[in-house]
Amino acid sequence: MRSLSEGIPNISVRLDRLNRLMYMMIEFQDHIPDALVEDFGHRSPIVSKFSDIAAVLDSIRYIKKNLKRWMEPDIRFAASPFNLFGAKAYVQYQPVGSVGVISPWNYPFNLTIGPLAAVLSAGNRAMIKPSELTPKSSNLMKRMISEYFEPEEIAVVLGDGSVGEEFSKLAFDHLFFTGSTAVAKKIMAAAATHLVPVTLELGGKSPVIVGCSADLKTVADRVWNGKLMNGGQTCIAPDYLFIPEAHLESWIEASTNSIASMFPLIFKNENYTSIINVNHFERLQKYLEDARRRGAQIIEFNPGREEELDRTYYKLMPSMIVDVTDDMLVMKEEIFGPIMPIKTYRKIDDAIQYINNRSKPLSLYYFGQDKTEETHVLENTISGGVSINDVIFHYVQDDLPFGGVGASGMGRYHGIEGFKTFSNPRAVYRQTPIDFILKIMRPPFGHLFKRVISSRIKF
Ligand code: NAD
16 A cells, blocks of 8 residues: 555646546446446446436536635634734645545445545545445446555455454554444444544434325325335435324325326336345344234335236335334334335424434435424434425535435545545644744743733633
8 A cells, every 4th residue: 555655645646546537437337327226236237327326427527616715725714813923724635544444225326436436635644435235336446446456555455244244353544434323333332442433324214294285196196106216225215204193094195196107016116126135135124024913004006007016126116105203114114115104194294303313314304395484393303404495405416415314324425525535634833943032931020921911811
């Protein structure tokens, strides 16, 4: 690995690395969706191109456009009275050194190359450990990176959780993890051995609140588009939804129409993504069985009246669970699939209270035209991010920080926050060249220094 004695990478070195990352993604634009199809059984190729290539390229372009400005000394206020005599203060953003990146399977390229762009923009080297559940994608990533980067710049380590365990014990300068809350606890414990700072990008149950003033057709189109993208296997997918009690029937109708218009067929639809493997498929079916057994109403959306025999791979029909209760598995665990529990409310504060009684979510969604209600929701809830009148969109805003809070994560990336996460904000102070002002502060202390001190000990 390159040592600091070889110098801190200047802007040209960083831009060269970001350019190579871009060329790499563009060159492999057809291999990436193919690998994802193989890993998922079936994954919508156009969604793969959008989520795992175009969105990543957008982020890199944004970083490239702003990097020079981010790297400049960040001028701060030097304390008085020294500032009056020429003292200066600023922050110098330095690379932290080497960064470990552990990534999950649901958006393998987006969630590995995206963080990598931020790591490289801050002038660091990286070691990445992609997921074992998407072996074709992880192998492809290793090949792509070896063709475009020296191992000293980016090293790729392949393997399962046991490899991840060893990886997380390494003496990195920063460890960036995207995955489950359960594994994050192990990562943080392992990182503690060398006091490695961590960023944890986790999941959880992201709620939707639909206000009385929302247009249900618009809500259904936007919510179901977000929910069903990647078969529901998205960390910021809307997990469950609150609807005013009086609007439940209209909501069911709007959902039926919206899903049928986007996905007239499910099993035979090229743009409907399969569940990643049999374990996750069975986990989701268990949620449905458990909810049914406990008295919930399950509404399955099967617009093309496809038969069980038509099922391809582990595709699961979208469904909605009405009359959910908190003892149901589907309300206890992150769903990560095309199932939407619906809760009704009479007063918006009941929905807010329900959300606030649970772990702080990664994302929160509010739909409505009532600005007072919108402000009330924003001011009385906490989450990593929010989209208003849509879902997921805050993630693709390159100028907004992305991350969770509490059990949904810690730390941020995207945009300048990503650059700062992987930088050491070194505080630099340049002393005034005028010594008489400093001399006052040196022993033997005279009256003037005592007067200055006394004058400052006041409210
Ligand atoms: P996971 O936690 O099971 O695995 C993530 C990565 O950690 C994999 O590379 C895995 O090999 C590795 N790993 C497993 N055990 C490990 C250990 N003991 N030590 C070190 N590494 C280990 O998560 P997953 O199933 O791949 O992904 C799904 C989860 O990720 C969901 O909870 C989802 O919400 C979350 N997620 C979050 C975001 C986000 O940006 N916040 C994005 C996507 C997914």
